[in-house]
Amino acid sequence: MAHRRPRLLYLAFYFPPSRASGVYRPRATANLLVERGWDVTVFAAPMPFLRDAIGSFDERLLDSVDPRVTVVRPDLDLFVWQHNLRDYTRFRRTFPHLARSVYGWKQKHVFPENYASWAWASVRRALRMHARQRFDVVLATGNPFASFAAAWLFHRMTRTPYILDNRDAWTLDLFSEEPAFEKGHPAYSWERRVLKSASDVVFVNEALRSWHAERYPRAADRMMVVPNGWDADTLDATVEPPAKIHNGRDERRPRFSYVGTLTGKQPIEAMVEGFGRAREHPDLAHASLDLHGYLGFFKGSDSTLIKRLAPPSSDEEGDAGQNGQNGLSEKNEKNEKNERAEQVLAPGVRYRGPMSKTELHEVYRNSDVLVFLAGGARYVTSGKIFEYMAAGRPIVSVHAPGSAAEEFLRDYPLWFNPSGLDPEAIARSMVEAAKAAAGLDRRQIAEARDYAARFERTVSLEPLVRRLSELAARRGAGAG
């Protein structure tokens, strides 16, 4: 019997052009699956949500999505994100209290998440598409976890198997490591319900898998780990050692870089203070720390983060003049006060702003040492670490001890771990990493790259693709 193309419904709310940290995994999964012959339909967040409600999108990311991927954007009720009164519905602007009560009731009694309406719209849309041409398997990724509920409901109505991909945890607060909701919250019953019927449940690290396996022992045998990875299209195929820090008579200062979105959960102060102390070492006297990426995932979060990047007793000395030359001055800040605050970064620290994918190659090539700044501890891996390793540069960790990322960094040959957030230890690690960078040769880079190769996205996603293929094959579809 001839196999037909397997058809996947992918419920990935955060998908390009969203610039949330969670878009890279769904983007890579969808691209890889169409490459392997799948017919992939992604259900993603509606554009008004990304553009107007949270202001978190990057049109350039759309170019990295394979044109063969079908992207559908079901509607979402923007109730909690609407601030302009002209956007209110007639019902809400006439009976505001009643509208809020109805919304609250639905949160309490139907589904406890603001994205519930997107899940409903997704199921309705999926049923219509399924009636025309059936889906073989559903892959749902959270957060938001309304996508899990949509997969479950679609399964109940059509018996289509589904896999849940936990990029995040629903009922565990990854940063406080405590339950995310009070006892009896409907999120627990929903989680139990969706896990019970799932064909497989995927986690990004072993710590998360164990935590869930302990809570849901009946689903434990269906749980697996699919770590994040780095995307080959974001890095050079070959990596050269950094240009010599002492290059003949031209002495060049060591360049430290952080690449990624800065968020309020990261230990920014420890990094800034550690870097300040490292600069007291003669070899690092004029070292720079460049921060590449967005400040926060949402609009309006940048000014708070900029303040945290300033030294504790910030005055406008040190490298303030130098900072004025960087990307900050190019930002058209709306008020003078914010502009002033942005220029008072710690000495040597420069905010370079977001960069395109093509510029990313340059950033890694022109960095001597990469600073891995991560919030949370044992349950937080941070997808960026895989890209860092693939860049073949010394990495200095700045995160709480016991971070899930250590599981992957442990065998990376160029890892410098201060074992915590003590600024003195961070400074020592930075000095050692800069020394290692100065003497880095091709052999060391090749070793580092060899180790990182196992986390290349197509490799790390392989178990998930295999499992999806098995499920599709049961329904008479096969790829490749």
Added chain:
Amino acid sequence: MSERGDEDVNGGPSPRVLILVLDSRSHKRDTRRAAGLAAYYLDEEGAEVDVVTAESRGWGQLDERARLHLLDKAEARHPLPWLERTIVSRVPRALVWPLKRLGRAGAVLDRAQTRASGIVHRRLFLPFYRHVRPLLLIRIARRHVDRAIDMAKVSRVIVIDDTSVPFAWRLARKHPGLTVTTRQVRTLEPEV
């Protein structure tokens, strides 16, 4: 309350901000938020600030340079709350009053009437009035604002509570270029 000149140091007209917090009693933090916003716009933006509310209590922390517009008395004069008070409290009290002379039985009857009136007011009228009040306040607020505030000079309307929404929406409809928002960000930039 004190008046300020309507020109800033550069000679241009001062921006004007209108803060709507009609039902500040339901959330005490709303009063604090309104006072905090008013202080910011007065000190940092050199703006004139008008605060419109239907609750007279809890405004001690509001900067005295801000103009506080109280609608509570006008609301109390509205036929609906007046009618409710009359039917639920005044008339029953008037009926029971002559019986108070009966001594202990009269006192019991008086207490029973007070209690019953309270129950009807809290359990029946207030839940109903909560939804009707925003609509009722539209007219009262509009009359007051039309008289006391030059809306042509207002650059931003900040809506703190749900009760203010119907009135704020009418302002938005009447003044198409005006920013009318529930966002409590401290800026005078128009919202797109």
